[in-house]
Structures are given as C-alpha cells and as structure tokens.
Amino acid sequence: MATPTHSPARPIDFHHPELDSIYEGIKISPDIPQALKYERLMQILQELKKKFPRRFHVEKIGESVENRDICMVRFGTGPRKILMWSQMHGNEPTATNALVDIFNYLLTHKDDEFVQELLDGATLYAIPMLNPDGAEKNHRRNAQGIDINRDARDLASPEGRLLKSIRYRLDPQFGLNLHDQNGRRTVGNTNKIVAIALLAPPFDENENDNRNRIDAKKMAAVAYQALSPYIYGHIARYDASYMPRAFGDSMQYWGTSTLLLEAGGWYEDDPDFLVKMKFIAILEVCHAVATESYQQANPGIYDTLPQNDKELFDLMIRNATIIDGTGQPPFRSDIGINYTFSAEGDRLTYRGTITDLGDMELFAAKEIIDGTGMLVVPGLIGLLPPGQKIPLQPEQVQTWHGRGYTTLLAQHAMQNGRSLRETIKTLCEDKSLDVNIGFLARLDDLANIPLNEQATVLGDALFDGALAVLKAQQDGSRVHPLVGKILTWLHRKTLDENDLQASLSWPELLAQGRHDLPATLASSLGLLGRGRIRIGDFADIAMYAIPEGGISSISAEDLRYVIVNGRPVLPHSERKAGQQNGMVLLP
Ligand SMILES: [Zn+2]
Structure with missing residues (x-):
C-alpha cells in the first residue's frame, strides 16, 4: 500500500461566476461608457442615496478646478482599507461605469456571501471621476491642462492635492488606480488585443520589490486569474518604467500597495464588455484582499505576463496596389x-x-x-x-x-x-x-x-x-x-x-x-x-x-x-x- 502523499492545497482560482451572471441585473451605468458625464454621475449617486439612505455613504471631499464636486463613496467595516479612484484622466470612463455598477451591486446584494465577506474584511473608499472637468470635455487633462497622473510630486492641481490628502487621511494599505489605455495594443508579440493591462508600479528607479510591491503583484495575479475565464490571452502587463511623478508609483512609495488596472480594447462593437471586466476584476481583487486569500496568489504570474506590445489597427488591407485618386500612378x-x-x-x-x-x-x-x-x-x-x-x-x-x-x-x-x-x-x-x-x-x-x-x-x-x-x-x-x-x-x-x-x-x-x-x-x-x-x-x-x-x-x-x-x-x-x-x- 502506497504511503499517502501530502496533497497540495487546492489553488484558489479567484473566480466567482455569480459576478458574471448577476451583472446585467445590477447594471445602472449607461450602455455607452462615454455617456456617463458629471451630471449623470451626480444623479446616480443621489438616487442611490435616496434609495439606500442608511447604507450608502457618499461624501463630497473636494472640488475640481471648475468647481465640480468630487465625491467619495465608502462601503464596509473591515480592517483592510482599499482606496480606489477612477477617471483621473477625463477621457477614460470605463472604470467610473464599473464603480457605479459595483455600488449598486453591493447595495442590492448585501446578503450574498461574497458581499458579506468583502464588507466584513475590508473598507472600500471609492472616488469615481477624480477629474470631472476633463470628463466633461472628454479630455485627458484637468481644466488647468495638467495631467493629474503626473502631478504626484508638484501637486499643482486641486485634484492631485485632494488625492494625496485623502491618502494621508485614510492611510490605506491597498490602492486601485483605474484607467483606460490605448485600445489597440497587442499582448506581447501575439496578434491578440489587450483587453485589460495590469501594472504593479515600482517605487524606485531599480524597480526593486518590497512587501508593498509584492502585495500589488499578488493583487495583479488575482485580477489575472479572475479575468482569465473571460479574456484568457488578452491580459497584459502595462508597459511603464519608474515614473516618480505618477500617482501609482508614489502611492507604492508612500506605503499603499497599488495596482493599476487599465481597460484596453475589444473586438466587438460592444463598449460595455470592458466595463463588466473591470467590474469583475475590481470586486475579485477587493474580495481577495478582504479575505486575505490574495496572500496565496503567485506574484510570479505578474512578472511573467507579456507586456503591451505592438500597435494594432482596427482594419488592415495588406499588400494591395493603390490608386489614391490624386492623379499619382499606382503604388x-x-x-x-x-x-x-x-x-x-x-x-x-x-x-x-x-x-x-x-x-x-x-x-x-x-x-x-x-x-x-x-x-x-x-x-x-x-x-x-x-x-x-x-x-x-x-x-x-x-x-x-x-x-x-x-x-x-x-x-x-x-x-x-x-x-x-x-x-x-x-x-x-x-x-x-x-x-x-x-x-x-x-x-x-x-x-x-x-x-x-x-x-x-x-x-x-x-x-x-x-x-x-x-x-x-x-x-x-x-x-x-x-x-x-x-x-x-x-x-x-x-x-x-x-x-x-x-x-x-x-x-x-x-x-x-x-x-x-x-x-x-x-x-x-x-x-x-x-x-x-x-x-x-x-x-x-x-x-x-x-x-x-x-x-x-x-x-x-x-x-x-x-x-x-x-x-x-x-x-x-x-x-x-x-x-x-x-x-x-x-x-
Ligand atoms: Zn489614464
């Protein structure tokens, strides 16, 4: 009789299929992510407050250059604090849409085990639309023309100052920096489009690891495993080296394990799909942090992810002879x-x-x-x-x-x-x-x-x-x-x-x-x-x-x-x- 060997622990797959199946039912974000402008966001937050006056906690934390309100939403009572912010680049609306859907999910499914574990183990602080002025004009920068994500040291923008002051006020152990990237990049040298890119930003020039960054890499591994059932082969590592003036790198340096989640592009004319992917990724990462299961994620998954690589066209005609209509001969x-x-x-x-x-x-x-x-x-x-x-x-x-x-x-x-x-x-x-x-x-x-x-x-x-x-x-x-x-x-x-x-x-x-x-x-x-x-x-x-x-x-x-x-x-x-x-x- 063979000696029973020690069976290895079943690997955690960070995949809760119910997040996919409930999504259509809880979605309150518009069908087109760009349609979620400042007024509509404020309206959604007010409606949630009206519907769930005792459970929806939203506070105004500051104002943009053009005096639009910047709000923060809080959920949960757990000891692990997670700060997340979306749309610091005004023309990157995907995550703001995912966040309002997350708010509605947490409010309407409070008795689900997943939600209870999440809110018992963590406290979420979410700033949807950090750059409402840019969002209004569909511009990357704020109303001063400053890129808020390059303002972590100068703090010349009120939005950048606000983000830093909130970090100091809350001192969160974890951060989610939510963006959209160029929608036409390939995963490494494959011809597959990047749907979601992940970055555990370095905290120093040599791109060393410390405990904070390793935790961020574990969060990335959770996101990778959570998204793989949907977009396997379409997840990349974001291509950026150390940028001390960026908030992700600075947060990491200040002691908040921060993961950058970038929505890229997709094949169908379905702008909604990536909102759902962000919805799933954010919730799974927060849940894994809340339950500490993220500790079992393998940071090596992040290190071996292929990077954002080639530029991808929507349509290409290869190797044709062209008469361009200007009267030039064919080429x-x-x-x-x-x-x-x-x-x-x-x-x-x-x-x-x-x-x-x-x-x-x-x-x-x-x-x-x-x-x-x-x-x-x-x-x-x-x-x-x-x-x-x-x-x-x-x-x-x-x-x-x-x-x-x-x-x-x-x-x-x-x-x-x-x-x-x-x-x-x-x-x-x-x-x-x-x-x-x-x-x-x-x-x-x-x-x-x-x-x-x-x-x-x-x-x-x-x-x-x-x-x-x-x-x-x-x-x-x-x-x-x-x-x-x-x-x-x-x-x-x-x-x-x-x-x-x-x-x-x-x-x-x-x-x-x-x-x-x-x-x-x-x-x-x-x-x-x-x-x-x-x-x-x-x-x-x-x-x-x-x-x-x-x-x-x-x-x-x-x-x-x-x-x-x-x-x-x-x-x-x-x-x-x-x-x-x-x-x-x-x-
Ligand atoms: Zn961005």
Whole structure:
C-alpha cells in the first residue's frame, strides 16, 4: 500500500461566476461608457442615496478646478482599507461605469456571501471621476491642462492635492488606480488585443520589490486569474518604467500597495464588455484582499505576463496596389484603418479613418483583408435620381455597392417636401445606414417658387444641410438675383448635373484615365477627406481583383470589396447589432 502523499492545497482560482451572471441585473451605468458625464454621475449617486439612505455613504471631499464636486463613496467595516479612484484622466470612463455598477451591486446584494465577506474584511473608499472637468470635455487633462497622473510630486492641481490628502487621511494599505489605455495594443508579440493591462508600479528607479510591491503583484495575479475565464490571452502587463511623478508609483512609495488596472480594447462593437471586466476584476481583487486569500496568489504570474506590445489597427488591407485618386500612378502599400468613437448623448458615432500607409508587415490588426493581386481605389460618389425616396431600401444600397459607390447624393425637393432637417434627423437615427449620404438642393425647384420666397427657401435648405446646389439643364431664368449672392456668401457651389455622371464606374474611369474624378467631385461638394486614399481621409474604398490583362482591363465583375467609413459592406455580411456604417454628410 502506497504511503499517502501530502496533497497540495487546492489553488484558489479567484473566480466567482455569480459576478458574471448577476451583472446585467445590477447594471445602472449607461450602455455607452462615454455617456456617463458629471451630471449623470451626480444623479446616480443621489438616487442611490435616496434609495439606500442608511447604507450608502457618499461624501463630497473636494472640488475640481471648475468647481465640480468630487465625491467619495465608502462601503464596509473591515480592517483592510482599499482606496480606489477612477477617471483621473477625463477621457477614460470605463472604470467610473464599473464603480457605479459595483455600488449598486453591493447595495442590492448585501446578503450574498461574497458581499458579506468583502464588507466584513475590508473598507472600500471609492472616488469615481477624480477629474470631472476633463470628463466633461472628454479630455485627458484637468481644466488647468495638467495631467493629474503626473502631478504626484508638484501637486499643482486641486485634484492631485485632494488625492494625496485623502491618502494621508485614510492611510490605506491597498490602492486601485483605474484607467483606460490605448485600445489597440497587442499582448506581447501575439496578434491578440489587450483587453485589460495590469501594472504593479515600482517605487524606485531599480524597480526593486518590497512587501508593498509584492502585495500589488499578488493583487495583479488575482485580477489575472479572475479575468482569465473571460479574456484568457488578452491580459497584459502595462508597459511603464519608474515614473516618480505618477500617482501609482508614489502611492507604492508612500506605503499603499497599488495596482493599476487599465481597460484596453475589444473586438466587438460592444463598449460595455470592458466595463463588466473591470467590474469583475475590481470586486475579485477587493474580495481577495478582504479575505486575505490574495496572500496565496503567485506574484510570479505578474512578472511573467507579456507586456503591451505592438500597435494594432482596427482594419488592415495588406499588400494591395493603390490608386489614391490624386492623379499619382499606382503604388504598392498596406493600409491601416482605425475607428474613432464619440458619444453624442446616448448614441455612439464612429468614423473609420485611414491612419497609415506603407509597409506594415510587422503590424497587426483586428481584421485583415488580403489585398494581394488587388487594386484599391477610392469609393465613388453617385447622384440619386430626383424624387428618390429616402431612406433607401437595403437592396437599392446594395446595387450601388455592387458598382463601387460609397457615397450617394440625394436631391432635396425644396417645394412641398419635408424639411431637409427632418430627413437628416431620421437618417442619423437609422442604424441600418450602409452608405454615406448627402443632399443637394435643386435650382430648378426654386424657379417654381415666388421670387420673394426664393431666398428664404434656399437659405433653409443650405442651413439645414444641403451640400451644394444642383443646376439642372432646364433651369429657368426666374431665379431671384439674391440667390447667387446667398451662394457666394455661404461659399456654396453650383454643380452642373452633367458633372455628376452617376453612370461612371471605376472600369470606365480607369479606361478614360480620370482617376481624380471622385476627389474633384468631393472637393467641389466641400467633402474634405473623401474621394482619395490618403492618411487622415475617411476609409471609403473599393477593391478590384486585377485581371491578367492588368489594371486597365478591370471590369465590373472584378469588384471584390467595398468599405464604407472603414467597414466592409461588400461582400454583404451579417450586420452587428446597432452598427451603422455610413454617415450623413453635412457641410
Ligand atoms: Zn489614464
């Protein structure tokens, strides 16, 4: 009979699946993290206070440069103090969203074992949105233009002074410094995007370990293990060396074991996902500290984590031949495309921009299109027939895509029609918009309007968003002389219907050597950054397979891809929920 060997302790996995399953039910943060601005945060804190007057402890601890309140929320009665702060960089809202969800979770699930262990073992002090002025403008820095996370020594900012004074008042053993990082970094030399990056900041130049820093590394190991079931392979070590002027490094030096948690990027158009990851990471770390189970975490996990590494594009076209639309001859290049998002109220808008050209073999992307043997040209701008109903049906849009068009111009009827503003508003809310769309006012419409009303009607159309005025062949002479002056004042052009040859396609343009037609048209419409393929331009692109006969023998059947505002719309694919590819073009 074999002697029973000493069985090793079961490793703690720091994974409480209930945090995932309860999340949707307790979430009170907006669907778009950027929509959580100062007013809304204050409103949420007040509502929680009203609903849980005896259990929700929130106090005003100071003010920002522009006199916005900075608040701190306290939970629990345990001996281990944890201080956490979010959004010291105003344009990094993910953790503020996670914090309000955490507040609601702790209040509504007070009898759960996890919550009880957490609040019995620790006292949490959370400062959501340390930089409300920056948050309001979606800026990194505070209203003085100071980066609060580089102000730990100078303390020139009221927000930085506040954070340091709170640390001295509370003397917490543990700290969580909550940020968002560049959403396009890879985990080491893999091509996987970093969803969450961790940093146990050093306290000295030699990046030595002491007890505080080892504890911070253990907290990082807890976060790593807690997040692995969801984002294994997408967790990195944040790449930073010793920065004595940063708060994380200073906290470590002052004696608070501090972990920096950075939310990065994700593949889906789901800005919410990283809020949930932060929610889980923060709670698991706090729970492990509260129960002291973090002591069993292995700090070596942190030391061996791959770092934030390469830059990653949202979309890359590799190894294509490009006609850039400026009249230059074709050249070989990769194209890097990135999306930038911005929140307008509760709506997330994005633009896909060409951010790099040239040899990018060493770069990675979330999505790659192999352009080998293909010609890349600017998407075409077409004129819709008069009287065309807007919005277009998907099949109509697909017909235009099939001919290489990415932008369509509708003719706005100035008489007896809906106001252009209403049409544009409807279109902006249309999530199915798969093509860029702009509007032209028709001059011959004006001829049928009494002279004394013409200036008003035209002015309305232009102010409501018409890009230019279309001169049809049969334009009458009964147009008020003021009309010309209005156009001059507003720097708007009059276009000839013949200039907008809707029937032209790339095979025809190539045959006629008119590579620059889309760019010329875009510029006469005031559409900067369209009709060309240059860095900074909108990514409106058509791709043709180059036949054996070479570029000049391309035909309509060779069209392979159409990209509108950075996203492939041809070949037609399942649309992601709420995804809008096209833009409504305004002057
Ligand atoms: Zn930051």
